[in-house]
Each structure stands twice: as C-alpha cells, then as structure tokens.
Amino acid sequence: MNTRKLIARMEHHQIGLYLVAILIGGAVGFLAPGSAGALEHSINPVLGLLLFATFLGIPFAAIGKAARDWRFMGTVLVLNFVIVPLVVFGLTRFIAGDQALLLGVLLVLLTPCIDYVIVFTGLAGGASDRLLAAAPVLMLLQMLLLPLYLLLFVGPDVVSVIDPAPFVEALVVLILIPLAAAALTQALARKAAAGRIIMKLMQALMVPLMMATLAVVVGSQITEVGQELGSLLAVVPLYAAFLLVMVPLGMLAARPARLDAAATRAVVFSGATRNSLVVLPLALALPEPLALAALVVVTQTLVELIGMVLYVRFLPRIIRTEHRHQPA
Numbered sequence: 001m002n003t004r005k006l007i008a009r010m011e012h013h014q015i016g017l018y019l020v021a022i023l024i025g026g027a028v029g030f031l032a033p034g035s036a037g038a039l040e041h042s043i044n045p046v047l048g049l050l051l052f053a054t055f056l057g058i059p060f061a062a063i064g065k066a067a068r069d070w071r072f073m074g075t076v077l078v079l080n081f082v083i084v085p086l087v088v089f090g091l092t093r094f095i096a097g098d099q100a101l102l103l104g105v106l107l108v109l110l111t112p113c114i115d116y117v118i119v120f121t122g123l124a125g126g127a128s129d130r131l132l133a134a135a136p137v138l139m140l141l142q143m144l145l146l147p148l149y150l151l152l153f154v155g156p157d158v159v160s161v162i163d164p165a166p167f168v169e170a171l172v173v174l175i176l177i178p179l180a181a182a183a184l185t186q187a188l189a190r191k192a193a194a195g196r197i198i199m200k201l202m203q204a205l206m207v208p209l210m211m212a213t214l215a216v217v218v219g220s221q222i223t224e225v226g227q228e229l230g231s232l233l234a235v236v237p238l239y240a241a242f243l244l245v246m247v248p249l250g251m252l253a254a255r256p257a258r259l260d261a262a263a264t265r266a267v268v269f270s271g272a273t274r275n276s277l278v279v280l281p282l283a284l285a286l287p288e289p290l291a292l293a294a295l296v297v298v299t300q301t302l303v304e305l306i307g308m309v310l311y312v313r314f315l316p317r318i319i320r321t322e323h324r325h326q327p328a
Helices: 003-012 014-031 033-041 043-056 060-068 070-095 099-109 116-123 128-160 164-189 193-227 229-233 236-254 261-272 276-284 292-322
Strands: none
Touching: 003 014, 003 193, 014 033, 014 116, 014 193, 014 292, 033 043, 033 193, 043 164, 043 193, 043 276, 060 164, 070 099, 070 128, 070 236, 070 261, 099 128, 099 236, 099 276, 099 292, 116 128, 116 261, 116 292, 128 261, 164 193, 164 276, 193 229, 193 276, 193 292, 229 292, 236 261, 236 292, 261 292, 276 292
C-alpha cells in the first residue's frame, strides 16, 4: 500500500482510530497510574506538533477566496459567533454556579473547529473545500473574540483570578508559534522542495499525532477524571444537547443564503464541531482552583467524537431531504 492510500485509509477510519487511542490511553493511565506524570509532560510536545500539522492544513493564501464566498462565509460567521454564543450562554446557565465547569465549557464551545471538521464534512458529503478556505478567518476571529466572550459570560472577577503568565505562554508556545511556523512553511513550499516535503510529512502524521495526543491526554488525566466523574457527568448532557440543537440551527442559518445541500452540511459541521485540542493548552494553563476546566475540555472531545460518528451517518439523509430543491 503506497503512502497516499495509507493516509486516505487513516483519514477515512480516523474516528475509530481516535476512539482506539482514547481506550489505549485510558487503559495505560488506569492500569499504570504512576505513568500519569510522564504522560502529562509529553502533552505539550505532542500537542505542539499536532497543532503545527493542523495549521499547515489552513490555506492562509485562500483568505481572499473565502472572503469572496460571502454567502457561505457570512453564514458560517453568524452561526459560530452570534448564534452559538447565545446557545452556549443558555446551556451554561445549568452550571453557572461552578466556575471551573463553566470556564471549561465556555472555552471549548465558543471556539469553532478548524481541523478535523474538514475531514468529517467530506465524509458526510459536505463542502469541505469551502470550509477549508474559511478556516483561517475562523481561527483569527475566535482568538480575538474568545476573551470578550469570557468577560461577558463569567465576568471580570473570574477572569481577574487567572494568572496571565502561563496563559500567555501557552498561547504563544502552543498556538502562535506553530501558527507562524505553518504560515512560513506554506510560503516555503511554494518556492522550495523542502517545504513541500515537510507539508507532505506532516499531512501523513496528522492522524497518528491526533491519536498520540488523545492517548497521552486521556492517560494523564484518567485518574483525575475518575475522581471528578460526578462533576464531569454534569457537562455531558450539555455537550450532547449542543450537538443536537446545532443541526436544526445550522440548517436554519443556511436557509437565507440559499446554500445547497453540500454547503449546508458544511455549515452544520462548522457550528457543531469545536476546537477542543487547540484550547486545551489554555485550559491546562489555568490556576489550580480552575484546573477542572481542562478535564471539562477533554470530556467534550469524547462526546464530540461519538457525535461525529452519528453526524457522518445521518446528516446526509436529513439535509438531502430538506434542501433537495435549493439552488447552489
């Protein structure tokens, strides 16, 4: 089997592979609790590589193209930065009394996914190319708007207790540096073979890096997850409700723009799939009283992967019926 076919097979079966990685990580963490420290120290290096590979998939040169696709872009932006925050505010009223739970849910649900959502969208017959072109705009806007949303939803008192030093360090080391390195690598790839080799290598490693990240995160946190299981179970219905409600809301958002079925599926996936592994380093940098927020983010990943299995299976049937006669 050549490399291209292997990558295609891994991408096609990535949901199952991610679930296997989670089970392996959980088993290691549960059976060898002493490994938690070593696994936790490996999170940042693995996550940094994953985010570099993720950002390499963002077509920075396509920002202009995305801006010209104003019907699709406008729909995605309104859904993610107007409708989703309203939904999240309503859902989080059930846990508003617990600052750590609230902050974790807000961090993850207010940030739209810019990586594996593109593959999931393609698996469901959605317009993954249009979502790929929109990715850099989504990434930029969520970085700018997330602090504003946190101020609005949790208030300055909670935000003020966050030590900015590790938060800023995580932002710079794990997000801004990989983001800049990816942009430079893309520019290099347009001029030199070395850049193209790096891009192909990281594309081949994308699914394995995601598996490694999930395994080390779950393995390092599984003991604490067990200790905090009662608290974490409180957010599972919120994540499930979010996945359910974003289907009709995404379809309704796409209707005024008269998007076709493929674009509408992409809109729904964009609204439902969240940027859990990009915000995880920010959650891990929170002070001890808010440390549970990182586990809340990890819990969302687990719920979302199950949801993606159902989305890929059922969304094409739902949206094909509703949008059969809409023009492209």
